[in-house]
Amino acid sequence: MTTDLLQVLIALLAGIAVIILLTARYRVHAFFALFIACFVTGLGVQLPAADIITAMKDGFGNIMKSLGFVIVLGTTLGVLLEHTGSTRVMASFILRIVGERYAAIAMSITGFIVGLPIFCDSGYIVLSGLNQSLARRTGISVVIMAVSLATGLYAVHCLIPPHPGATAAAGAIGADFGKLMITGILVAIPGAIAGSWWAHYAGKKIPATQQEHTDQVTDGPTPPVWIAFLPVVVPIVLIAIGAFTNIEATKNSGWRIFHLLGDPVVALSVGVLLAFAGSRAWNRNTTGALLQEAAEKAGGILVIIGAGGAFGAVLAAAKIGEHVSAALPLGSFGIVFPFLLASLLKTAQGSSTVAIITAASIVQPLLPVLGLDSETGRLLCILALGGGSMTISHANDAYFWVISKFSGLEMRTMLKVYSVATLWMGLVTLVVVYVLSLLLL
Structure with a gap:
């Protein structure tokens, strides 16, 4: 089999075009779009059909092995925090600390913290009632309140595991989950501020x-503040300790235990168990229904990231990275290339998750020529991909319409304020990652 650069690029662009066209225009589920793109690209570079299928199976299986438990447990934690009212407790506590005068800043901070375990669209829906109430009480424009909350949630959604995009990129590119989570939080802060x-x-x-909206969360029994925060704080602390504890470098059994507890699967399991303390009204039916809901949500995410892994495996089998790196001066782009690729995909088809998964599959074989084939380089590459996947959220993004619907904002207002805010978030994130690359690489 012999292929030239032009044929490789046409096949790659055809695969990307299939993903964008099917998901953005025809509303085909991302799994099927990625599945079809595997064959379009693979056949385009003259890979035998049997080799394409084998690569897809291997890629799908490898992603499930590395990410499956993280996604399921992270989704479960989010569902339990919503049900127990812990998210509302955290929001009210932050508001008391910051003060009503700075209610919009309080909602941005709340979105940032609540968004760590909860997907941005779910977090926004859960907190929208409180957000509307504060806007009325303080007289602050609902536009400011809505976009402050939305961008706080969005910053962590695009950059930090266990959210599916960052988690899938870490699995595809090969970065440490714990270090990505801690570094991602630090990088997400300037993005949220922007x-x-x-x-x-x-x-x-x-x-x-x-x-006025009727789909607001009704009041009910809520946990104490410390119990509400515990399922979020404890896993982060455990993961941080585990990420920076080298088990081979110490003989101390205590550190070994912390290293084990810092594994994202174990840490998130601890968070899930702590989340049950947020309510005393547990019974077999309620618990079963919530766990069922979490498993179903996680299943939808897992099939997408699995298909993304399959697409990445086909690209690796086709040696697309070798062809592109040999012909184009990608070394001069460095950390900017992953950002530009992810932002192009995000703007074109709307989903941050699909954008970062697809871009990670393309970038992974190009890491050596981009100068990012090191532990730190891979970490920064994923953060650059996350920044690109923020840029730009507009009318083809489901989250865009969640914000509009639950805040009563017109599309023109959303484009002027929220969409431009996501552009600033992406650019600020790129600048932060670029500065880190100058300091660390």
């Missing part, structure tokens, strides 16, 4: 008519 800043700057210029 989003909140633009919300204040642009939102105050736009008068928005607030609408």
Whole structure:
């Protein structure tokens, strides 16, 4: 089998075009779009059908092996925190600390913390009732409040495991989950600040008519503050300790235990168990229904990231990375290339998860020529991909419409404030990652 660069690029672009067209225009589930793209690209570079299928199976299986438990446990933790009202407790506590005068900043911080275990769309729906109430009580524009909350949630969704995009990219590229989580939190902070800043700057210029919504979370028994925060804080602390504990370098059995507890699977399991303390009203039916809901949510995510792993394996089998790196001066792009690729895919088809998974599959074989084939380089590459997957959220993104629907904001307002905020978030994230690459690589 012989292929030239032009044929390789046409096959790659055809695969990407299939993903964008099927998901963005025809609303085909991302799993099937990625599945079809595997064959389009593989056959385009003259891979035998049997080899394509073998590569897809291997790629799918490897992703499930490395990410399956993390995704399921992370989803379960989010579902339990929603059910027990822990998210509302955390939001109210942060508001008391910051003060009503800075309610928008409080909601941005709340979104950031709540977004660590909960997907951005679910987190926004859960907190939208509180957000609307605060907007009425404080007189702050609902535009500012809505976009501040939305961008706080969005910053961690795109950058930090156990969210599916960052988790899948870590599995495909080969980065340490624990270090990615800790570093991702630090990088996400400037991105969230940029989003909140633009919300204040642009939102105050736009008068928005607030609408009432009936799909708000009803009040009910809630846990104490410390119990509400515990399932979020403890796994992060355990993962941080485990990520920076070298089990081979110490003979101390105590450190070995911390290293084991710091494994993301174990740490998230601890978080799930702690989340049950958020309510005393547990019974067999409630528990079963919540776990069923979590498993179903996780299943939808797992098939997407599994198909992304299959697509990446086909690209590796086709040696696309070798062809591209041999012909193009990608070394001069460095950390900027992953960002640009992910942002192009995000803007074109709408899903941050699909954008980062697809981009990671393409970038992985190019790591040596990009100068990112080291532990630190892979870590920064994933963060650059995450920043790109923020840029730009607009009308083809489901999260865009969640914000609009639950806040009563018109599309024009959403584009002027929220969409531009995601552009600033992505650019600020790129600058932070680029500075880190200059310091660390």
